[in-house]
Amino acid sequence: MSVGLEHFLVLGAVLFAIGIYLALTKRNAVAVLMGIELMFNAVNVTFVAFSRFVESASPLTGHVFVVFIITVAAAEAAVALALAVLVYRNRETINIDEINLLKW
Amino acid sequence: MPFDWLRAGPPLAEWWDLRDLGNAVGGLLGWIDDRGGPSWLPYVVSGLIGIVGILLWSVFSQLFFVWAERRLVARIQVRLGPNRAGPLGLLQPVADALKVLTKEMITPRNADRLLFWASPILVMVPALVVFAVLPFGERMVLADLNVGVLFVIAIGSINTIVVFMAGWSSSNKFSLLGAMRTVAMLISYELVQVLALLAVVVFTNSMRMGAIVGWQDDFNTWIVFVQPLALLAYIFAGAVEINRTPTDIAEAESEIVAGYHTEYGGIRWGMFQLAEYVAGFAIAAIVVTMYLGGWTLWGLEEWVPGWLIFLGKLYGFFFVFIWMRGTLPRLRVDQLMGFAWKYLLPLLLVNVLLAGLEVLIWQENGFAAEAVLPAFAVANWALAVVLVVGWGQVLGHLRPEHRAKRPVLVKEVGAILYEPYPLRPGGSVPEA
Amino acid sequence: MDDSGSVVAFWTLAALTVGSALMVVAVRNLVHAVVYLILSFVGVAGIFVLLSADFLAVAQVLIYAGAIPVLIIFAIMLTPRAARDNAETSLGLPALPLVGALLATIISIAVVTDWPEATRGGFEETTSVIGEALLSTYVLPFEIASVLLLAAMLGAIILVRED
């Protein structure tokens, strides 16, 4: 049986779900960031799947969007990790449960 | 039909025409089609032949080159090199291989089991996978992707992760120090590699390795004539990527014993050595394909088989790494970093800008290639010299007092000759 | 996408990607989690190859399997005494049903609506088309993205620099 658009969309959805679960449940800030990266990838898969299967005037716009997503994700990862290191330096921990005091 | 490009091109020469092994594979595929095999079989067969060919070639040429390197470095060092095992010491690599195979593979107690076991295997991946894209002959390329150059850089970047895994998992202070040094160095030189290869792609305006070799064949000017700076930068970045002198920071024997592969014994350590040589061949192959005209030699490839020329150039270029290993001392890590970020990157950015300008001028006015390319060659070589020396002066690398000063000869005793530096314990020369 | 080769490839790559993504959730040691994350990113790169997006597949390997994990590893290195385990937070329990519900809705939408399927095969050459698009119709976002990268780089350096 052939592999259609739905297969890739389901794959993207599953990856997105795993990413959200990771982001919501993990205690370590770096693990949360890994979840976010996974979500970005899920979105990328969906974009590319659409640009491959769906009829459109310029099919490769999906790819251009994925390029933008990759750059933004890289920038976001850098800043988020810098924040994590800074939080670690001030609070000696990056365990999200403990970073809940607003009196910074 | 998969692999139709194997059937395309000039009328398929006889399968026994070994000037391009692609003919033989093409003949085999034709034979399979006549027998009416399933549609995917030729795909699998040619893929397997390619993979097995690359594997066998890289392992056996590594064995030969271990011997060649030790003899050549010995020749540079006024000594003989291995000559005990077998005639002229030719069996020395076999002896080494047997020794490495029979040695016991120790795993440190609190090592990170999974990563410790995985990294020797993974260290071979980037070294071997790069060869999938490199054309040994006109139709002898496993997968001629049209993002070939980007593929080479991407596979090179996996090396960083594997080095870190090796250093982190052997849970020993020296390995971690070596691993972190190497990772930081590999990242900064990845950028240098990208810019050096970008300068080539600007000229050939295609990332497909076959197209790049084709461009160099059509205009029969090698890209090294037009882009000398990019080649020099890539050689240095290549030397960094495979940890060879003058940049063997990873296993700087005299400093932190053996860097990230200290804790590995037996065949695991052997895999690291094998990967280092195969990665060296990969870098040499990339340089030959991108800058030195790949398997073409201004028409000679009609008679001499293309892949022979390619291997000749590859081994010839690999000699440069051996020569560097025999003569140059090692740079410190921060000097290497400073050299990459402060010196090489600005230089290469300017180089890519100039290459873009030149191609723009060439395409806009549609000059004839014979007139324009030699002019570009001369201009680029002169510019390369001016840029290298000028930027060196600006950054102070070539400032007079950095040059060696001979000691002052004195006849009588007791004279204190120099006013001591401000007494900073053990500090280095204050940056003037 | 009908010949048997790509079907086999799809299922293996999908299994690899989802499997290693689940391992990232399950495994205790944070460094192992990063390794499995890299594995799933490489799986996604394979999926891109299946969807004949060759430029994106290679860019994915270069950035997601070469650069971002190194960032994550440096972050883990710079936070030595922080909990290096991959444990769940205390209030993790309600997350499972929420995620399940979200997944169900997305999948139902994906399967129910009939997308205007295109009849053409994969793309031959994507790099040059992406390049053209980036510098012609999308030149503004391209410039904004470069400014954003510059800002992110400076921000990260200033945050972490201890003078």
Next chain:
Amino acid sequence: MAMKTEPFVVNIGPQHPSTHGVFRMKLTLDGERIIDVDMILGYLHRSMEKLAEERTYTQNIPFTDRADYLAAMTGNLAYCLAAEKLAGVEVPERAQWLRVIMSELQRIASHALAIGTFINDCGAWHTPLMYMLREREKVLDLFEMACGARLTVNYMRIGGVAFDVPDGFVPACRALVKEMPDRIAEYEGLLLENEILVARARGVGILPADMAIAYSISGPMLRGSGVAWDLRKADPYAVYDQVDFDIPVGTNGDSYDRFLVRMEEMRQSVRILEQGLDALPGGPVNVDIPVALMPPPGETYARIESPRGELGFYVVSDGGPAPFRFHIRAASYINLSALREMTVGLTVADAIVVLGSVDIVMGEVDR
């Protein structure tokens, strides 16, 4: 907000490829920078000074070979001078000249090894070392021709030298002297203008002159820091006052200057050898002294310029056949004391380079 990182203690040695013998250096690191250096010695201690108190003066000579095993000739010479001063023995002319020739040959061999291993520590894997070992081989052949041994020569006696040199020695030595200058030019061509070596060694491990004097450093390290002090000129022994040579003096006291000073000293030693071979007189090579020499009670301190610095012997006699006290003032032991001042603030790689430029021999340090 300062980064709270715990210091990272790294152990270099005792079993390490570039510690020039069994020497251990505990480096406390903050990242790559060295905060503190703690040196642990004694792995090669053989209590030579205590053993010498049970042996007659002549039986003690082999100890001096094994103290600084890379410069045995100068070790013998220093001890024999001390014993002769104590016993008031006159050394014949020919023996004096032979002693000068042998110690200069030893200086060339020792400096060749010192420079070779220093460049090794900078990373040029064995290439310069192999070139220099080729010259050292020729010097060791000359030693073997003169006294049968290459390393622990045991050639000098109280009152002269053990045997006269065979006939083939002088022509072979002249051949070496003729060939040596362009060999040194070959090394300098290979190393002097080498950008990477200059980058690695220039400005690394600075030892200012007054600190060098304060730590009583001697030898190429002191001259590298700009102080022109050479015992062969300051306190001439044997026939050094009849020989003309220069003292190379460095300019800013870093590892590169010490390397340059050693290179120049090899050239000066060749000049001395030339004059020595020309002026070698005939006559006896030693004076026969009683087997159980019993010098009058008293103490003496004789010092010479060994390749590593001032090598002194403090010998006290109580009239008996064995010395009452036998102390070796080892040059590398004292040169090593300044290592901490030179390496704090540098990186691990620099510490190894500085240790290489100090050129220590553990036999002499631990005695």
